[in-house]
Amino acid sequence: MPIALVDCNNFYVSCERVFNPKLEGKPVVVLSNNDGCAVARSNEVKELGVKMGEPWFKMEKMAKQHGIIALSSNYTLYGDMSARVMSILSEFSDQQEVYSIDECFLGLDGFAPEYLVEHGQKIRRAVRKQTGIPVCVGIADTKTLSKLANHCAKKGFAGSGGVCDFGRLSEAQISKLFGSIAVGEIWGVGRQIGTKLAVMGIETVEALRRADSEHIRQQFSVVVERTVKELNGIPCIELEEAGTPRQQIMVSRSFGQPVTALEDLSESVAYFATTAAEKLRKDGSMASSLCVFIRTNPFKEDEKQYNRSVVVPLSRPSADTAMIVSAAMAGLKQVFTAGFRYKKSGVLLMGLQDKDTVQADLFDQPIDQARSEARMRVMDKINKKMGKGSVTIAAVGVGQHWAMRRERKSPCYTSEWDELPVAR
């Protein structure tokens, strides 16, 4: 079955441009949490040589010189635009695997091979027209190949008009094309594996495709062997369709400035636990345990380092904010040690189960359970109506000294009544 990988071009930058057309044609970079480093770059910025992950302080001078516009990440906006794009894409196939915020696989069963490119063009036009977001489409027989086809479409190596179907290329064309692409561009081949492959003389996609998969398995793992098979058009990685429930929920952030006091750390952990519990309820799940972690800044080599985590089992699966926050606080007290400058903390909810299939145990008190659910419904409702954080557990605090630095954030154009775009 042919598989399409649809990937949004410079997604975060594209989202910003939809609502701020002034950014069109200008070098734009979106910075990570705390305005730390580049997480999205416009083509103009890429041409200036700014690398992904480059710290802002390193490019600040160059930014001034070239008029680079830097924006804080606006995940509320990107999340909404992503949901719109994915919903549109779902209309083009019964089999959709949303792979990340800006890319998804579509199974294209039943399409005539000669029609695939046209279908890809239709997909591009629909998303562009309805949301303003440009996308590229890669089509091939396996997920690994469709990722690669997408890369080729985006870079203009093959295909045309942002769509590349490997099925349209002859074996000789494929061979030549793959020979010109570095092995590191392959999905699942990281820097470590790439370096080791290079030592073995495997430097291009073509070389890996031609490699003996048996030998590769011995040298690496079944994972890399699978990649070799996929490059040869043998599907080994299945489409994971929507509905696969999340296994974990992670909420963590770096702090705007280092935090030393347990009180500040407690507020942040309580806040993350609250957010995680909200996500949990939205998914209709319950968590059976959670993990709290705190750490110092590993890049500050001159500072004393500390990095601890602890798993706290819940007495029974729960989605109750009060329960989850108190468990997280108990965990934090276990791992906290005074005298360090903490840079990051987080809460990870684990052992997620569907709330309707959680087994009742002897400790369960149905009335308490119903009360907890009712309480949480009211809390979620108020927060939805009055704004996030209107009602919360007292532990979250009100000052939030640890909050993220987001000095260059654009308005929430689609989620706040006061921040809608304006037309004269």
Next chain:
Amino acid sequence: MNNPIQLLQTLRPALGVEPIHLPLFSDRVAAGFPSPADDYLERRLSLDEHLAPNKNSTFLVRARGNSMVGAGIFDGDLMVVDKGLNAQPGDIVVAVVDGEFTVKYLGLLNGLFCLKPANPRFQTTEFKEGQELEIWGVVTSTIKQFRR
């Protein structure tokens, strides 16, 4: 998180396990006759569906200024804009002019598109041949609220 995760079983009792109650019959049994209206239940009307049938391509934009008062669009009005629709002459559109959003009638003048205000105090913006007019979306309704 490089460190091995410690399991803290000792925390379990600390997390508020309360006295044990054994639930025997926790579900209510439904008895009596079903409501005679049940067969006639239909979904309540939805403003979302009415105003924004294309939810993926619909955005809200705030109107500013007086250039469209003749069309009933006043300063501060909320406009429902569908990006997915193809604009036709006569539509009210949100267009991009010099990097800014503007709301005007899409007009045709001597075979070329133009943006026409609905207020004699404002001027029509004409586009020469080869000059690009970027339509951002089509205004499908405006929402005026008199009190909340």
